[in-house]
Amino acid sequence: MSFQKLDDLGHKLEALEHALAILGADEATHMAVGGGEKRAEAMSALAGMHHARATAPEIADWIAAAEQETLNEEQQAAVKEFRRQYTNLTCLPVEFVERQTTARMRSEQLWRDLRAKNDWAGFLPALEGVVALVREEAALRADVLGLDPYDALMEQYDPGNRVADITPVFAELKTFLRDFVPEALAVQEARLTKRPLKPLSGSYAIEKQRELGLAMMAAVGFDLTHGSLSVSHHPFCGGVPSDVRITTRYKTTDFLSALMGVLHETGHALYEQNLPKAWAHWPLGKARGMAVHESQSLFVEKQIGRNPEFWRWALPVVERHLGETWSIDDILPHVHRVERGLIRVDADEVTYPLHVILRYELEQELVSGRLEAADLPEAWDAKMRDYLGLSTSDNPADGPMQDVHWPGAAFGYFPSYTLGAMMAAQQWAALTRDHPSADEDLAKGDFSAINNWRREKIWWQGSRWSTPELLERATGEKLNAAHFTDHLRKRYGAA
Numbered sequence: 001m002s003f004q005k006l007d008d009l010g011h012k013l014e015a016l017e018h019a020l021a022i023l024g025a026d027e028a029t030h031m032a033v034g035g036g037e038k039r040a041e042a043m044s045a046l047a048g049m050h051h052a053r054a055t056a057p058e059i060a061d062w063i064a065a066a067e068q069e070t071l072n073e074e075q076q077a078a079v080k081e082f083r084r085q086y087t088n089l090t091c092l093p094v095e096f097v098e099r100q101t102t103a104r105m106r107s108e109q110l111w112r113d114l115r116a117k118n119d120w121a122g123f124l125p126a127l128e129g130v131v132a133l134v135r136e137e138a139a140l141r142a143d144v145l146g147l148d149p150y151d152a153l154m155e156q157y158d159p160g161n162r163v164a165d166i167t168p169v170f171a172e173l174k175t176f177l178r179d180f181v182p183e184a185l186a187v188q189e190a191r192l193t194k195r196p197l198k199p200l201s202g203s204y205a206i207e208k209q210r211e212l213g214l215a216m217m218a219a220v221g222f223d224l225t226h227g228s229l230s231v232s233h234h235p236f237c238g239g240v241p242s243d244v245r246i247t248t249r250y251k252t253t254d255f256l257s258a259l260m261g262v263l264h265e266t267g268h269a270l271y272e273q274n275l276p277k278a279w280a281h282w283p284l285g286k287a288r289g290m291a292v293h294e295s296q297s298l299f300v301e302k303q304i305g306r307n308p309e310f311w312r313w314a315l316p317v318v319e320r321h322l323g324e325t326w327s328i329d330d331i332l333p334h335v336h337r338v339e340r341g342l343i344r345v346d347a348d349e350v351t352y353p354l355h356v357i358l359r360y361e362l363e364q365e366l367v368s369g370r371l372e373a374a375d376l377p378e379a380w381d382a383k384m385r386d387y388l389g390l391s392t393s394d395n396p397a398d399g400p401m402q403d404v405h406w407p408g409a410a411f412g413y414f415p416s417y418t419l420g421a422m423m424a425a426q427q428w429a430a431l432t433r434d435h436p437s438a439d440e441d442l443a444k445g446d447f448s449a450i451n452n453w454r455r456e457k458i459w460w461q462g463s464r465w466s467t468p469e470l471l472e473r474a475t476g477e478k479l480n481a482a483h484f485t486d487h488l489r490k491r492y493g494a495a
Contacts, residue, residue: 002061002064002065002066002069003071003075005066006063006079007282009053009054009059012053013050013054013281014280014281016046016050019046020043020046020047020050021238022243023046025238027039027105028232028233028234028247029231029232029245033109036105036106036109039105040102040109043101043105044098044101044102045098047097048097051089051094054085055089055090055094059086060086067079074284074464078284081283081284081463082282082283087144087145088145091152092141096136096140099133100133100409103129103133103409104130104133104407104408107130107407108407110122110123111126111404112233115233115401116397117397118395118401120377120396120400123401123407124374127373127406127407128373128374130406130408130409134366134411135367137409138150138153138367138411141153147162148163150163150364153411157289157291157410158289158290158292158415158416158419160468161416161419161467166360166415166419170353170357173418173484174357178387180350180493183494184350184488187493188337188492195329195333197334198330198333200254200334201324202253203253204251204253205252206252208322209250209258209259210250212255212317212321213258213262215321216262216314217229217262217266219445220270220300220304220451221447222269223273226241226243226244227245228244228245228246229246229247229248229262230246230247231248232247232248234247234249234403235264235345236265237272237297240272241272241275244269246269255318256334261345263300263301263304264300264301265297266300267298267300267301268297270296270451271292271293271458272287275459275460276462283463284464286463287462288462288464288466289467290413290416291416292420292467292470292471293416294416295424296420297420298424299428299454302349303487304447304450305335307439307442308328309440309442309443311331311332312442313442313444313445314445315328315331336348336492339351340388342392342398342399342402344356344403345403349421349491349492350488352418352421353418353421355388356415358380358383358384358387359403362376362380363406363412363414366411367411376399376400377392377399380392381399419479421484422479422480422483422484423471423479425483425484425487426475426480427457427458427471429483429487430457430474430476435449435453458470461473
């Protein structure tokens with residue numbers, strides 16, 4: 001029975017994916033610097049083994065035969081998603097996957113070292129190598145999938161995403177934000193004039209912040225028996241559903257920076273921990289793309305973590321762990337702080353999409369060859385000046401070197417962040433229609449009904465539906481950016 005052959009193969013592929021995920025998480029958190037070269041070799045070999053096994057020619061016959069077998073609806077969906085993944089995987093030869101994995105790993109390792117030194121010249125050759133491989137990948141995928149090169153890259157992160165659909169939405173959002181950022185800043189200034197900002201004490205021991213983060217993770221639903229919290233250069237959620245690895249980075253002067261990072265990554269982790277376990281070894285049991293994943297992380301960070309009602313419950317928790325007493329009126333100006341800044345991961349809800357749109361535009365230029373890696377600092381600075389009125393001239397560490405994505409060859413990923421923010425706002429709107437007492441629940445620290453809604457509508461669905469289908473089934477409508485702009489106006493605009 002060919003379905004059974006695919007099922008057996010899925011278990012073997014899952015084991016290799018598990019090993020790669022844990023090795024990758026360890027490399028980013030605990031591995032000694034001197035272990036980098038051999039770790040890259042090991043992961044390259046494993047990635048090659050996984051790719052060779054996942055793209056074996058006989059799998060095409062198994063899929064075709066399974067499609068003719070008598071299967072239930074769920075099994076049919078599983079085979080359909082297996083075919084989609086197989087088609088995407090067979091775009092790339094094993095030799096290329098190994099070559100790219102080695103280049104990506106070495107580039108990431110260099111980036112960690114050289115970003116701290118603001119050494120663009122030292123990093124540039126590695127990035128140029130990655131960009132060349134990304135262009136090669138885009139051409140290989142475009143040829144097989146019948147898509148434009150950048151669309152072919154986005155397809156790997158969010159099936160169905162197309163430049164033709166995204167660019168007009170982003171252009172509209174960019175127009176809105178150019179007007180709204182000054183408005184939000186003016187509203188904020190007026191409020192601070194009436195009630196001056198109470199400063200953070202600026203003395204937060206890392207261990208106390210870590211304990212606070214763990215307490216928040218557990219409260220919002222993270223299963224600490226199947227996951228952990230570590231430190232890394234760039235916050236991420238990695239590992240596997242049975243062993244989720246969350247990381248953050250700490251500032252002893254500001255507890256909110258790490259806490260919001262933890263809440264964001266916990267949103268990712270909740271999705272992973274609640275995927276359909278029976279299908280964990282099939283593509284069907286995996287998360288449905290990065291925009292959906294980002295919608296889950298941003299749901300926790302923004303819709304929950306920056307909701308005033310959440311802080312009515314959270315402030316006593318903060319006091320227990322950090323020994324500081326805050327009123328709701330004093331903490332919210334920090335939680336809702338709007339500020340033009342250089343760093344995407346530290347950006348607020350209002351300015352964040354402009355950071356993403358900047359990268360979305362630049363990486364299309366890089367993939368197409370209209371922009372070379374060597375010209376990135378200048379191009380980045382021009383857009384940063386235009387969109388946020390800031391400059392990264394002579395500061396590549398806070399410009400094109402600030403994110404891990406490009407060093408790691410993740411092109412086509414950035415749009416997912418802002419699409420995820422829109423989807424999160426839409427999900428919150430739908431949830432509060434279905435469950436009007438959601439805000440009251442937050443004020444009590446009760447996340448059960450909220451998580452039950454998300455578990456049923458999003459998490460348990462895995463990859464059964466396309467991103468648009470999943471969103472429409474969960475919320476009752478197609479992607480509607482008005483929910484996001486309404487959310488921003490309500491939280492940050494003039495009363």
